[in-house]
Amino acid sequence: MEAVNGGSVQIQTRKLPNFLQSVNMKYVKLGYHYLITHLFKLCLVPLMAVLFTEISRLTPQDLYQLWLHLQYNLVAFIFLSALGVIGSTVFIMTRPRSVYLVDYSCYLPPASLQVKYQKFMDHSKLIEDFNESSLEFQRKILERSGLGEETYLPEALHCIPPSPTMVAAREEAEQVMFGALDKLFENTEINPRDIGVLVVNCSLFNPTPSLSAMIVNKYKLRGNIKSFNLGGMGCSAGVIAIDLAKDMLQVHRNTYGVVVSTENITQNWYFGNKKAMLIPNCLFRVGGSAILLSNKGKDRRRSKYKLVHTVRTHKGADEKAFNCVYQEQDENGKTGVSLSKDLMAIAGEALKANITTLGPLVLPISEQILFFATLVAKKLFNSKLKPYIPDFKLAFDHFCIHAGGRAVIDELEKNLQLSERHVEASRMTLHRFGNTSSSSIWYELAYIEAKGRMKKGNRVWQIAFGSGFKCNSAVWVALHNVKPSVSSPWEHCIDRYPVKLEL
Numbered sequence: 001m002e003a004v005n006g007g008s009v010q011i012q013t014r015k016l017p018n019f020l021q022s023v024n025m026k027y028v029k030l031g032y033h034y035l036i037t038h039l040f041k042l043c044l045v046p047l048m049a050v051l052f053t054e055i056s057r058l059t060p061q062d063l064y065q066l067w068l069h070l071q072y073n074l075v076a077f078i079f080l081s082a083l084g085v086i087g088s089t090v091f092i093m094t095r096p097r098s099v100y101l102v103d104y105s106c107y108l109p110p111a112s113l114q115v116k117y118q119k120f121m122d123h124s125k126l127i128e129d130f131n132e133s134s135l136e137f138q139r140k141i142l143e144r145s146g147l148g149e150e151t152y153l154p155e156a157l158h159c160i161p162p163s164p165t166m167v168a169a170r171e172e173a174e175q176v177m178f179g180a181l182d183k184l185f186e187n188t189e190i191n192p193r194d195i196g197v198l199v200v201n202c203s204l205f206n207p208t209p210s211l212s213a214m215i216v217n218k219y220k221l222r223g224n225i226k227s228f229n230l231g232g233m234g235c236s237a238g239v240i241a242i243d244l245a246k247d248m249l250q251v252h253r254n255t256y257g258v259v260v261s262t263e264n265i266t267q268n269w270y271f272g273n274k275k276a277m278l279i280p281n282c283l284f285r286v287g288g289s290a291i292l293l294s295n296k297g298k299d300r301r302r303s304k305y306k307l308v309h310t311v312r313t314h315k316g317a318d319e320k321a322f323n324c325v326y327q328e329q330d331e332n333g334k335t336g337v338s339l340s341k342d343l344m345a346i347a348g349e350a351l352k353a354n355i356t357t358l359g360p361l362v363l364p365i366s367e368q369i370l371f372f373a374t375l376v377a378k379k380l381f382n383s384k385l386k387p388y389i390p391d392f393k394l395a396f397d398h399f400c401i402h403a404g405g406r407a408v409i410d411e412l413e414k415n416l417q418l419s420e421r422h423v424e425a426s427r428m429t430l431h432r433f434g435n436t437s438s439s440s441i442w443y444e445l446a447y448i449e450a451k452g453r454m455k456k457g458n459r460v461w462q463i464a465f466g467s468g469f470k471c472n473s474a475v476w477v478a479l480h481n482v483k484p485s486v487s488s489p490w491e492h493c494i495d496r497y498p499v500k501l502e503l
Contacts, residue, residue, distance in 0.1 A: 097253065097295045099246050100303035101476065102190075104291040105183035106443050106489040107176045107262075109152040113286065116149045117142055126160050129271040129334070137275050141282040146406035146427065146501060151434035152286040156266045169205055169266040170214075176262050176288035177211065178218060183487045184258075184290040185219075192219040196255030197248040197293075201230035201237035201438055203467070204327070204337075205264030215260065226252065234325060234466025235402055237261065238438030239474045242291070243310040249295040256296075262288030263437035270336030277336035283405055287436025287443065305460070305476040309361050313354040313471045321346045325467035344411055350471035351415065354463070355392070358473050362395040362459075392416055395459065396475075399423065400444040402464035403430035412463070428497045433489070438464065441474075443489060447497070450490040454482035 121139055124130055130138075156168035177200070185192060198221065200212040210229040215221070226248055230237050238261035245257040265284055270277045294303065315321035324340035340346075360368060367390045399422045401412050409430065413423045425444040429436075433443055441462040448454055455478065462474040484490070490497070 097250055098297070098300070099249050099257075099307040100294045100296075100299050100479075101305040101307065102256075102292040102294050102299055102303045103184065103188050103485055104289060104304075104442055104445075105180050105187065105485060105487065106439065106446055107180040107286075107288040108487070108489045109175075109286050113152040113155065113158065114150050115153045115158075115285075120153075123158075123160060127162065127271065129273075131273050134273040134275070134278060138278055138282055141279055144406065145282055146409075146430045147283070147285075147434050148431040148499070150432060154266045154286055157269055162269065162271075164267045164269060166207070166267070169264055170207065172266045172286070173202070173205060173207075173211060173262070173264055174214065174218075176286065177215060177260050177290070180260065180262075180288050180290035181215065181219070181258075183485075184292055187486050188292055190256060190292070193222050194256055195221055195258050196225060196252050197245055197257035198225055198227040198260075199230065199241040199245045199248075199257070200228070200260045200262075201233060201241045202262050202264055203232055203234050203237060203437065204268045205266075206231040211260075211262075232467070234468060234470065235263075235404055235435070235437045235440070236464035236466030236470045236472040238289070238441060239310065239462060239464050239472035240312065240470075241438075242293075242307070242474050243312060243472070245293055246307055246310060249293060254296055255294075257293040259291040259293065260288065261291075261438040261442070263439075268335075268337070270334060272330045272332060272334035272336060274330045274334075274336070274338070276338045276340070277330060277334075279339050280337050283435040285434030285436055287433050287439045289439040289442035291442070300479065303479055304482050305478055307474065308459070308477050309358065309473070309475040311354055311358045311361070311473045313350055313357065315346065315350050315353065315469045315471075318346075318469075321350070321469040324469055344407060346469050347408065347465050347471070348411065348415065350465065350469055351412070351463075354471040354473055355390075358475075359390055362461075362475060363390050363392070364394055367391055367394060389415075389417060392461070393418070393422070396461040397458040398425070398445075398448050398454070398460045400441040400448075400460060400462040401426040403427075403433075403440040403444065404435055404465060406430065408465065424498050427501060428499070431499060431501065432493070432497070438466075440464075446484065446488050447490055447494070449482050449484040450488055450494040452483075454478050456480045 120142060121135070124135055124138060154168070154172040156163045156165070156172070198212055198215060200210070200215065202211055205211075206229065209217075212227040212229040216225065216227060228244060230241055230244075233240055238259070241259045241261060245259050249255065249257050263284065265286060268280075270281055272278075293307075300306075320340070320342055324343045324346050325337060326340075327335070327337050329335050359371070371390050399418060401409055401423060403409065403426050409423050409426045412418070425447040428447055429440055429443045433440070436443060441464055445460065445462070448460075458478045460476045460478070462476070463471070465471050
């Protein structure tokens, strides 16, 4: 390429990459994965051929001798057969029951609760608690957050001055939870009294009676329902709730479980000037989801997904991890949630611990061999050798990364070597709905369905981070080509997405 610099012509040459080598390596790796994955089948074919050849050589006399041998050992034959039947029965009776996701719904707030950038800043200026430095800080965070102009705040925060009362907080909780549950019951046509397990998670709002009791009262659920109310567990509590419901469905057979995931903003808006506590104001928005689970075999045909794995990782024993997301009061007595500058580093460590457990459960054996070989080589030969990062794209077709913020999505995209398409659902959910806490992974799954991308057999990885500090994963497999649910939150806007974001 020629360039003009100060009247002289310089010739710049750029060495092109060796495309042939890269293409060859790509196919070598694909061939390796195929060989290792299907090694058992490839070895089984010649073995079956040899066995079939030997059987074909048997004469009627050989078969008669075999029959006589069985007659002489009839007692042993009957004993072994009975042992096999008993063993099979015990295995079938004690094996973990399959848990199916029949359907789910995500709450879509009314358009009147939308908050545009300018409205957010105008209202913040009218609130006398914020100084000029705090207002400018919020403006910068909002512009870089990845949130769009159509996210939602509760009614109490649209008032001037805001009205963060207990009554208003209860109204927000009822609107979100009941709104999601009404759609769920309408879509699935189940009787609420058939529900045997109820798990509700909301981190920062835990009134008495509890949120789960509010649901029992509203829908007149039966008196012997197993209900749980999870509080203070952060944005990853949705996966924890799924894991708890799964365990309960192993014990209580032939029943339904409902999981409600939400967060309450009304009483948790920070009216101070500590910058580490102002960030949640700019990111968190109204949202919630309701999920119907079943352990009934007959529900498999109408269910969307089957739960394959849940993996939970807790780093709370480490002081930095424990304190990185911390609810506290500032020097003026204003309550808020403080985010540490070490948050992303701690999230990375939690992710590493989580995928160390998840990897052997989901990765093909070919990737596990490469990871183990690299680990051994690093220990024995070269301590500076970079560890092999397993290719999770071989294990999953779709990724639902908690839309906690742009930095969270960027970090996972980089560390897991994902493409823009893999993180599209997370970025678009953050843009359209903001950080809806534990329910964000369900808005993301709804996005994938609305795009028509969920095919039979596809595997989905939901991964979320939360205070404590926790990293939790849930793995689902699609039971058929999944269509979006009725009243999907993306129903009237999916054609506008994906939108181009300024990164």
